[in-house]
Structure formats: structure tokens, C-alpha cells
Amino acid sequence: MAQADYAALKKGGFMRQKQKGYFSLRLQVVGGNLTAENIKKISEVAEKYGHGYVHLTSRQGVEIPFINFDDIEEVKAELAKGGCKPGVCGPRVRTVTACQGEGVCPSGNIDTLKIATELDMRYFGRELPHKFKFGVTGCQNNCLKAEENDLGVKGALDVAWVEEKCIHCGVCEKACRTGALSSQDGKIILDEAKCNYCGRCVKSCPTDAWEGESAYQVSFGGLFGNTINKGDAFLPLIKSEEQLYRVTDAAIQFFADHAKPGERFKFTIDRIGWDEFKKAMEEAYNG
């Protein structure tokens, strides 16, 4: 066996195993979706080159364990025929995860797959001082656990009441879980301070008297490994994709500019100061 360049292999998604000469090959997955064609090819490769099984990672990744070092190039070429690309490990932008979002889920407020795909195109594999994780969840139910990522995106609805469509049935007031809605003098009053933008008023209204525009809540500095920290969502509601990517661009640039090698985003922000970080994010938010 030739001398392995472990750093180069890690960059290409090959995780060194305990077993000498074997690697667990991580594949690129965006938003947790694989095509039937991808899966067929993965199955073939796992049977022919691995031990006939795959491992599903905690972040929607797929790994094929027990790939022999000598087969690496052949395996890569074989996987490419099924539209599969190797993933990444090490200090760079990792798999962008997502729930199914509004395309499939009745609770979804945003097109999570579209957002995840765009984030993947912009940042996947980008070299940074340490790993950096993005996650996109469609609504407050938070199936995708946005706040455990270095940068989490949560789908929201920016809601507005349309008086002439309202039949005052009382459903929205009960559907609201934060007590933000009340009926006063024939009008529905929205207490903005209580609203968490979950969109349940929009989803439950029988006459579409609540309208909602897709919006985004972004959290920063989440961790769920050796240290556990809930990402902080301090910005006001982000109301367009353009504004969202201004913020994500600025956040990742802040990390690239300020982080020490091996330092996760939360600790960079802690060291530089949340006030300075918030200022940078607010500038990006405002354009």
C-alpha cells in the first residue's frame, strides 16, 4: 500500500477506520435527499467494495464503511456513474442538513431543500479554521434541530390579518400556542412581542384570513458535541432570501477572519465578543 496522505483523504470524505488500510467513505448529501439512482449505486458499491452495508450518520450523511485504500480511485469513479460525490470531513463546511419543508410537510413554512441546495452551492467544502455546520428546518417544530448547528435557519411566517375575510370563528386564537392573538371589538389583535412566527394561525384559518410570507430566523454558534450550546437567534425576522444570504455570507466570513485553528464558531464569537459579532450581523441584515 502506498503511503496514505490522510489529510487529503479526509478532505475527500474518507474517514480512516480502526482497521488498518480501511476507510469509511462519506458521501455528499444535501438536505437529506438521495435519488433512487444514487441509492442503487451506493448499494452496488457497498456490496462490491465494502461489507455490504451503509452507515447513516447523525447529520443525514451516508457512509460506506470498509473501503480498501487500494480501491479508492475505482470506488470514486464507480460512485460518480450513479451521480454520487464524496463528502468532506475535517475543518471545512460540512453536509448541509434540512427537513422536508413546505414541499412535502403541511407544517413547513419555507422551501428548505432550495435553501439547503443554495447553501451547499455557496459553501460546501469551504476551507475554514474548523468544521462549520449548516442546518435548515422548516418551522418551529424544529425537526431538523436548527440551533445545534454553527448556523441554523428556521422557517417562519410573517403574518398579517385580513379583516374582510375573517368570520370570527375563534380557531386562530386557540391554534396560537404563544397566546399572541386576542379578539377585541370585532378585530383580531396580534401581539408582536408574543408571536414566534410559527404560522399556525395561517395554517388553521378556515377562510384564509391570515396571510403569511415565508421568512427566516437564523441562529449562530450552536454546538452539540463535546460542548453543548444552543445557537443564539438575535436578529429580527429575515424577510427575503437575498437578505438571508447576506447574513450567512457575513457569518462565515467573520469565522474565516477571526477563528483560530481548531476553534468552533461559538468560541470565536465568545473570544471576539458577541457585541462585535452582533454588530457585523446587523450590518449584513440591513445591507
Added chain:
Amino acid sequence: MADYKIDDTVDITDVVCPITFVKAKCAIEELDDGQILSVHMNDGEPVQNVPRSFKEEGHQILKLIDNEDGTYDLIVKKVEE
């Protein structure tokens, strides 16, 4: 809003999610297009979710009545597909 005549009632206070909506759905299945069902339900999860489930099934919600005893009556008009 216009008055309505209730054609049938169903009590779902004796079951928990997800049987609440199953029981309510079975009751509305028995009705004809345009007939009206009153669904008696508990506060909390049922009143938060059952109205929305009827909407997603395409039926028309007319009113949610607060009985002020921890229960609600949801008035739903059956809409055939």
C-alpha cells in the same frame, strides 16, 4: 354570520390524539355534502389541531364555540371532494 342547523354531533373528549381526529373524521364521513357536524372536544391539543385537520381535508369550519368549561364545540360543514 349566518345561522346553521346541526345535523349530527360527535364527542371526542373521551379519546386522545391522534384518535381525536380519526373519530371526528369518521363522524363527518357519515354525513352528506353540505351537512353540518358539531364536534365536542377538549381544550389543549385537540382544539389546537382538529380544526386545522378539517381544513386540510377540505371541509368548511363555521365556528368554534368556547363552552367555558374546558371544552369547545367545532361547527364544520362537510365539503365533498
